[in-house]
Amino acid sequence: MAEKVTIATVARHAQVSRQTVSNVLNAPHIVREETRRRVQEAISALGYRANQAARQMRTGRSRLIAVRIEPTRDGINGSVLDRFLHGLTETADAAGYRVMLYTARDDDQEITTYDDLLGAYDLDAFVLTGTKHGDPRTAWLAEREVPFVTFGRPWDALDGHPWVDVDGAAGTAQVTRHLLDAGHHRIAFLGWPAGSGVGDDRCAGWRTTMTAAGHDVAGLRRQSEDGIAEGERELRALLARDAPPTAVVCASDSLALGALQAARDAAAPVAVVGFDDTPVAAAVGLSSVSQPLAAAAARCVDLLTDLLDGQPTDHRVLLTPALVLRHTA
Amino acid sequence: MAEKVTIATVARHAQVSRQTVSNVLNAPHIVREETRRRVQEAISALGYRANQAARQMRTGRSRLIAVRIEPTRDGINGSVLDRFLHGLTETADAAGYRVMLYTARDDDQEITTYDDLLGAYDLDAFVLTGTKHGDPRTAWLAEREVPFVTFGRPWDALDGHPWVDVDGAAGTAQVTRHLLDAGHHRIAFLGWPAGSGVGDDRCAGWRTTMTAAGHDVAGLRRQSEDGIAEGERELRALLARDAPPTAVVCASDSLALGALQAARDAAAPVAVVGFDDTPVAAAVGLSSVSQPLAAAAARCVDLLTDLLDGQPTDHRVLLTPALVLRHTA
DNA sequence: CATCGGAGTTGGAACGTTCAAGGCGGCGAG
DNA sequence: CTCGCCGCCTTGAACGTTCCAACTCCGATG
Structure with missing residues (x-):
């Protein structure tokens, strides 16, 4: 293993001063074309790499x-x-x-x-x-x-x-629109307690889309902590109602996964859509909203x-x- | 925002030299008790933190x-x-x-x-x-x-x-033993093509346990790339045999998940165990081997x-x- | 012809730390 | 009493880089 290659090594090799090498690296435009080329050649010939620690000590920036x-x-x-x-x-x-x-x-x-x-x-x-x-x-x-x-x-x-x-709201709005187009009207939302920005945002997309389409959302929204068990429990509660929902939009894949369990035992089929498109969703075939x-x-x-x-x-x-x-x- | 606190600031504040402060940090035993305390106080009073870049430049170690x-x-x-x-x-x-x-x-x-x-x-x-x-x-x-x-x-x-x-072999051995204890004899293994160290290791645990228990493993091992579809296909192939396995040990949760799909359609129940205990396994209730x-x-x-x-x-x-x-x- | 200016380059200093070498008391041995 | 040693501490130098001020050409301007 050869000894360390510093800016000084390069400078000697290219017959210029340290500063000129530094300029080639940090401000190439102020160095004459021919000098720059010579320095570049020395750099690649020697395999020089700028030492970040030293650079950082001088500039205060660490990259x-x-x-x-x-x-x-x-x-x-x-x-x-x-x-x-x-x-x-x-x-x-x-x-x-x-x-x-x-x-x-x-x-x-x-x-x-x-x-x-x-x-x-x-x-x-x-x-x-x-x-x-x-x-x-x-x-x-x-x-x-x-x-x-x-x-x-x-x-x-x-x-x-x-x-x-x-845009979580755009995501749930897209889901809701898709479900409406598929013929659903009683579309429920399983989300988290109000107060979390993300949760409220995702709920809003569903709510506004439903309202804009002229559907009443009363009683169709359930709130709970995140989790599979919670999702199952909440959808069961919804399905026990008089006019149970035929589809449910969920704020997370965890909730959706639980909802899926509840949906399996339901009298009529229930469409379920999750959020985040986690690997679990892909594995079990759960439709979901994918974040870029x-x-x-x-x-x-x-x-x-x-x-x-x-x-x-x-x-x-x-x-x-x-x-x-x-x-x- | 106050100006930067360096080792020199601390030294001035504690009425000692730079090097003594450095010694307190890197070789406390060579500094007198009382001096050390004074330096420590100055350090916490000023909120001093060693600058890694400078340390690194000197020592060559970056932590x-x-x-x-x-x-x-x-x-x-x-x-x-x-x-x-x-x-x-x-x-x-x-x-x-x-x-x-x-x-x-x-x-x-x-x-x-x-x-x-x-x-x-x-x-x-x-x-x-x-x-x-x-x-x-x-x-x-x-x-x-x-x-x-x-x-x-x-x-x-x-x-x-x-x-x-x-120890992957220990994992699959444990699984195989558990299945044997539960009364299974025709226990299959779904793994990857021979040649990958990890895959061969996991297979070995199953094979030696089966052999030690006096069971023939001929025809009970299937090889494929990793994936859900592959797992389903391979287990279906096994189930189509004359004496189909009643349990299957898998080299990954992906394979196990696929196997689970195939098992659902099987005439007799088939036990499935995966490997890695991924979140997916927990979500769908798949038994699996958990790595510490x-x-x-x-x-x-x-x-x-x-x-x-x-x-x-x-x-x-x-x-x-x-x-x-x-x-x- | 002297001066200016700008492009290109140079050497010294500094960043904050640790290493190497050395100073200074005090104590025990000769 | 002197010398050497040890414990504790200090000072100068170095790590590799960039900033700063200055210097050298060389052509343009007054």
């Missing part, structure tokens, strides 16, 4: 972005974030950034970790996922002027940070690079999900 | 480990690596290391990325997953004396690097820290998976 990886929770929904992470790593790589992971049990600990990471590694930016009402994390970061992007829109109108999100996670990740990186380069861009990106039809609807 | 994140493939099996990644991040955090992600399309590109990462970020170590026969990656790393650990044992006897793995992924990740980090600290330890760790019984067996 590193941090993403939180959630402690393994519900295995079904967890996969959504994982797929997002895959996309993020790929796009970041392409843009010359690396992704660093961290974990945190709660918001407080996450904020402590921000401090740690910023102090120790001079991170360029953060990507947050799963925003909620009154999120303390965005406030903390904004106050310190740390660049960040959230995957998930800010649910409090006042926050002005850049974000990327998927790779695209969302790519847009996050776009926003970040623009932010870090000081280029002002459109700060809000709302993507439309796609309905994936399988056996259940 | 960063790299892990490959696979391009999203089969959504079902992908979750295994994701769960491993979660565990790895948590344990690494606890040990003072951070996890950096990278992607690669194939082995060649992965090796190029090693070079990039080592040159640019001075990574301390790599964690590789999914080892296979004649893996070029381990050879490359070993040749350059880059510390690394694999999750997955080396399938070529000659490789002497540290590894952590889960968090433990595996923790042992990987243990091995790495020992390796980096120059402490020789046991280089081979084989963990035993657990059978999770649900409805299907």
Whole structure:
């Protein structure tokens, strides 16, 4: 193994000064064509690679972005974030950034970790996922002027940070329209308790579409925590009514999976559609709403690079999900 | 925002020299008790955090480990690596290391990325997953004396690097024994084509247990690529025989899920057990073999820290998976 | 002809840390 | 009393990069 190749090695080899090599790398336009070529040749001949640590110490920029990886929770929904992470790593790589992971049990600990990471590694930016009402994390970061992007829109109108999100309402609206077109009128919605931005958004798509089509939604909405057992219980409750629904739109694949169990025992067939298009949905043939996670990740990186380069861009990106039809609807 | 707190700030504040502060951090035993306390107080009072970039430039160690994140493939099996990644991040955090992600399309590109990462970020170590026969990656790393650990044992006897793995044979053996105890004799195995270390290992557990119990395995083994459709097809083929199996052990949850479909249409009930205990298995009530992924990740980090600290330890760790019984067996 | 200006290049300094070498007391041995 | 040693601490240098100020050409301008 040869000794380390530094900028000085390249400079000697190309018969120029260190700074000229640095210029070739960081500001090629100010170097004369012929010199640049000579330096480039030396670089590839020696296999030189800029040392990020040294660069970072001087510039304060690390070309590193941090993403939180959630402690393994519900295995079904967890996969959504994982797929997002895959996309993020790929796009970041392409843009010359690396992704660093961290974990945190709660918001407080996450904020402590921000401090740690910023102090120790001079991170360029953060990507947050799963925003909620009154999120303390965005406030903390904004106050310190740390660049960040959230995957998930800010649910409090006042926050002005850049974000990327998927239009949940558009997704459930699309589902509801599809079910209406298929002849259903009594279409129920299984969702989470009001107050979560994501849940309310997904419910809204169903509600407005139903109302616009002239259908009454009274009694057709059930709320519960997320989970398979909960989904089954809630759909059973709906099916026990006088005029039971013939189709049900769910806020998650977990709920939909439970609903599917209940639907199996029902007198009449019940169409079921989930949300997130998790691998489970594909496996059991559940129709579901698919989020464009790779695209969302790519847009996050776009926003970040623009932010870090000081280029002002459109700060809000709302993507439309796609309905994936399988056996259940 | 206050200006940067460096080791010099702390030194001034505690009335000592830079080096003494550095010693408190890196070699506390050589500093007098009282001085150490004073420095510690200054550190927490000022909220000082060591700058990793500067430390790295001097020491060549970055406290960063790299892990490959696979391009999203089969959504079902992908979750295994994701769960491993979660565990790895948590344990690494606890040990003072951070996890950096990278992607690669194939082995060649992965090796190029090693070079990039080592040159640019001075990574301390790599964690590789999914080892296979004649893996070029381990050879490359070993040749350059880059510390690394694999999750997955080396399938070529000659490789002497540290590894952590889960004993697949023990898993399928446990399943087979359970099925035998439940009164089955014609127990089939659905696996992958011979030649993959992992697949052969899982098959071996079934075969030896069957043979030891005095049962003939002839014609009870089917091979195919991984997938739900494949699993269904292979079990159907088995069920069409004269004396069809009454139970089937699968090399993956994907295959098991397919088998489950075929089993539903069978004349007699067929017990099905999968492998990996993915979220899908939990969702549909499929019995499966659960890998202790968090433990595996923790042992990987243990091995790495020992390796980096120059402490020789046991280089081979084989963990035993657990059978999770649900409805299907 | 002197001066200016700009393009291209150069050498010194700095980023924050750790390493190597050395200073300074005090204590025990000669 | 002196010397050497040890424990504790300090100072200067170095890691590899980029910023800054300055320098050298060389042609254009007054």
